[in-house]
Amino acid sequence: MVAFIGPPSPLIDGDDYRKKPEDFTIPPKWVSFQTTVAYKYYDIMNTFDCVEDDASGVNDLMRWGLCLKSCDFIAVRSSFEIEPEWLQVLETIHEKPVFPVGQLPPVEYELEEKNSDAWSSMKKWLDMQEKSSVVYVAFGSEAKPSQAQLTELALGLELSGLPFFWVLRTRRGISDTDLIELPPGFEERTKGQGVVCATWAPQLMILAHESIAGFLTHSGWSSVVEALTFQKALILLTFYSDQGINARVLEEKKIGYSIPRNELDGSFTRDSVAESLRLVMVSEEGKMYRDRAKEMSGLFGDRDRQDKYVDNILIYLKSHRPVKKAESQY
Template sequence: MASDEKKLHIAMFPWLAFGHMIPYLELAKLIASKGHRISFISTPRNVDRLPKLPPTLASLIDFVKLPLPHVEYLPDNAEATIDVPLNLVPFLKKAYDALQDSMTLFLEDSRPDWLLYDFAPYWLPAIARNLGIPSAFFSIFTAACLGFLGTKAQMGERKSPEDYTVPPPWAPFPTTVSFRLFEVLKIFDQGVTGVEEEVSDIYRFGEVLQGCDVVAVRSCMEFEPEWLSLLEDLNRKPVLPVGQLPTTAYDSEDDTDSWRWMKAWFDRQSKRSVVYVAFGSEAKPSQTELSEIALGLEQSELPFFWVLRTRKGPADTEVIELPEGFEERTKERGIVCTSWAPQLKILAHESVGGFLTHSGWSSVVESLQFERPLILLTFYADQGLNAKVLDEKKIGYLIPRNEQDGSFTWDSVAESLRLVTVEEEGKAYRDKAKEMKRLFGDRDSQNRYVDSFIDYLESRNPSTTSEG
């Protein structure tokens, strides 16, 4: 191992969502495993809820807890998107933006060799530049998602929701990647125009892309080479894929206890017969959507394991409920779990034959590393673009919906589940999932991407290139 003087100190600052913090932590673990030092910056409650580190890495990853400033309308103890309903997320962003001073003090004091940040802190590139700290926008979004958004100037060209329902005119290759109208309408006010004088997500993306020195993307050349190449052409700066970052779990005793009864149930099911249903920490179906999903599962006659979040934190007043009698009618072949469940262990179990998912990229990666075919039902944010990428490559099957309002029916849910999981016509999706395992589950390939990324960071850093 090289001497300590040659090792990097990298600071990481993800957005306050577990779908962002977990990939950041995976990258942190991979970089730390090469002997480099990480400062992982978030709020106290979020740090305490992150998965435990392997003992071998604990000394190399330092968790920096920055208290989240109080903001009006943001509930006490709400420090991540998992804690609040969608209408309160703008206040979480306002609190995150108020971390500007404490982030500046941390950077002045610690002087990391590199700073990696998410899409949200539009104010951070300028701070890093003023302090002479090289910075990278580490995107947990796919290259297709970033390529669809375009540059800061191109983002300003789209004025109406309909502008987001067609593929980007700057893509020099054929693609179907775009939002459906109901998907963009859900995010247009907050994401594009900004509400109540808030900073829009589009503005955040534009500033971060323009202000960083390097764009690091959770992706690989084997999966989306055309989009990675387009990103580099558009932004005129290095675009570095860091691999798909499949989640690695370090088991605690609590996890083992929770898993014991679940495993016993999965062990009783036939091989590749179970539909696993989970919509991540961000997505929550409406009451109507929940009812259609439930009746579709019932009608499919397939065994199922459903991890269901009925509310998003104490401030969520819209608690959703399963149709009356549903659990009683399906108890012989299905389980609804309203507590935490170990998704990696579930997807790894041989009885799982299909995954009904919101198309969040961490869930996609976890599913494909275990060869599980995908049935796609999007709810929010980048999920619509992810689903189009998967649909275009015939890796996932989109449940048919009304393009205007997003409505769908229980029979389309049932038909989609059966098609992908057991029927002959869906064999192509099952075969494609097997084929994708080598892209999404190959640890050697993942290591090569991280090695290449570190090589780049070292080559651009004076403290590691000069003689110690």
């Protein structure tokens, strides 16, 4: 994503050659290798306000460019094993050191039960499901589907016939008055099939459970890392910001499968939801996504490899720390 945004000068000066949303639907000109990584039109339309000036006369990309221009080096949550070509692009366009700090996978203490009463009831339901049968559905703390999207999602889950555990946010904080609701009768009809959780849920502990096989996610990178650490296959449904770029990287590397959508408005149907879930979770055609999740687990969950990335940046920081001036004798 940092490489896709580009060098700082055009962002600061406002002379980026990309002026229209459709300009972001193709790889940028500073990327010399063949790639499909670019925004879908519906994704950039949900994100394009970042190029528009706010009340202060400054836009988000200008602020981003100023930060990148002023820093001494760039540290990014990434690894050479996943995207070496993009890390090289970063060094080229910024002409300063770039350090991948690894994928920062969860550590053991994060799996401790922090709310045993809430988790115990969730675990009880998960324990009753067959191993590697359940799809976990969650879109992070910020992303929220529209009412139309929520309806198709719910009916798609029902239509799939797969067991599901859905952590659903119907509003983003108390200031969000645009409430969304499940289709009438959905929870009653799916009582034996799945669970809808509208409160806190321990995502790491859910993903670590052996009954979970797949993760329908917004493609936020923390969620991606957590899922792959626990070998969960990825079904992708993006909403805004860097999610579209993350999804294209995962698609290109055959690590995740995106639900088919209308290219202009991003709409999708219950049928496409159901078919996508069945493809990734159970069909022979989608076996490669299940296999890739297991393959990536060895990379994303490799603690020794992770420590080496962190060690590299610590060595750099120690060797480049400012030298204190000798105290004056007078």
